[in-house]
Amino acid sequence: MLALPYGSGRRGVMLVHFVAGIGRAVIAFVVTTGRLARFAGNGLYHCAAPPIYPLLIGRQMLSIGYFSLPVVGLTAVFTGMVLALQVYVGSSRFNAESAVATIVVIGITRELGPVLAGLMVAGRVGAAMAAEIGTMRVTEQIDALVTLSTNPFKYLVAPRLIAGTLMLPALVFVADIIGVLGGFLIGTGRLDFNGGTYLKNTFDFLETIDVVSGLVKAAVFGFIVSLMGCYNGFHSAGGAAGVGRATTNSVVSASVLILAADYIITELFFAK
Amino acid sequence: MNAPAPSPKISLRDVHRAFGAKVVLAGVDLDLAAGESLVIIGGSGTGKSVLLKCILGLLRPECGSIKIDGAEMVGIRAAERERVVRKIGMLFQGAALFDSLTVWENVAFGLVQAHGMSRRAARAVAATTLAKVGLGADVMELRPAALSGGMKKRVALARAIATRPEIIFFDEPTTGLDPIMGDVINDLVVSCVRDLGAAALSITHDMASARKIADRVAMLHGGKIIWSGPVAAIDHSDNPYVDQFIHGYAQGPIQMEVLAP
């Protein structure tokens, strides 16, 4: 037993339990972070080392990129529309309505396009990855891969990491265009802007860095989504309930990591 | 008892493995000679499947030595292990078919991935291998989800032997099959050993099957191999555990944990 500094009454015991609980949580966090880092490193290594499976990468790109277009497109168009309305409310309070187009395009390209696309893809694709790989884990299909001389990291993880990192920027680029279009529709249809002026305001003040920083974010988010989907699926255990937990964890952890990474990348690109 | 062959294909010494507080393997010693068919028997939950997974490197033993063709597998580098494990074909107890691939793609998987065979050639090999386990061309394009339990088992068997591995593990090859198909599979296991010259390590609860396919039988109980000997000797092993097991008596030294209401 631990020697307590004063007495060993109930309060002291509770304090020890409390501190031990914190300690356990911290240790669990460090262990998980270490495991995740090793998993990511392993995955990246197998992205580069042959053999590469172009067919599997292509299939994942299709599933992540093409089949996510509808949901990401819808998210983008409504976000663009809402943004135009809200920015109009704010800017009209100091007679700066002409800023609407510029703020919409910067808001979409720098921030809302990548973040919302990342979150939607985490829900759509990351969850599917965790469920698929998790099922393969609990039905011993991953073990079977190994016995057939196929490295599961190469066969399952690397194609998803590559496809996620490449396709999310492409998706976000499309989302940027659709989002600006949404703003344009509201700007001209609802807020009585002249179409030509709106577009001129959109592009005159847009800088390359706005779009590029958004696409960099998208690549990082795509990596995060695939990584969390694969990691949670790979480490699932305990049958159907375990796969369910893995799926939930993949979405929650990817979403939180996306928002944290978003802040870090924004800070890196931020020049005062 | 047989003296171990000069250079065993697989050699286990003092292999230990536990899950939490539950000790499953507590010092297993086992040798598998080239061209030999060894059957492991033992009660349900004694760790037979765990033993195979330890040899394959799918589970890490806590201590002990596992050698395949003389190469130590415990603590080996991943890339090296991949090269050695390539020699082994494995039939999983639960089939473990890839459910995103068709039946023939499952069987051809090792040929295409590990041996670099073209899909067309691999498909032809898959068809002949499936025929050996009694499955016709009509199942080739089906997904595993559309198969019965026994059919899945046979597809998994075809997948395990398609690459003609030097060592084959069969985890309960005849469970879930009707008696006639069971006997076909017994013959197939025997022919893998006799014609391909493979070393086979099988697990079964079916004593008729064990008598047919085994050169040697080993019994796993309490985390150790408590008896091993030629198949002809199991009827007079003088080992009460073996006697009880092969006759399936409820009374004897092996206590089944049946909780009466």
Ligand SMILES: Nc1ncnc2c1ncn2[C@@H]1O[C@H](COP(=O)(O)OP(=O)(O)OP(=O)(O)O)[C@@H](O)[C@H]1O
């Ligand atoms: N991943 C695991 N986690 C925890 N315990 C496990 C795990 N795998 C196996 N066990 C335990 O190890 C023991 C042996 O399991 P194993 O699957 O090897 O049994 P078996 O001898 O193959 O039985 P059967 O003949 O029924 O297939 C069981 O008690 C099981 O509960």
Ligand SMILES: [Mg+2]
């Ligand atoms: Mg078993």
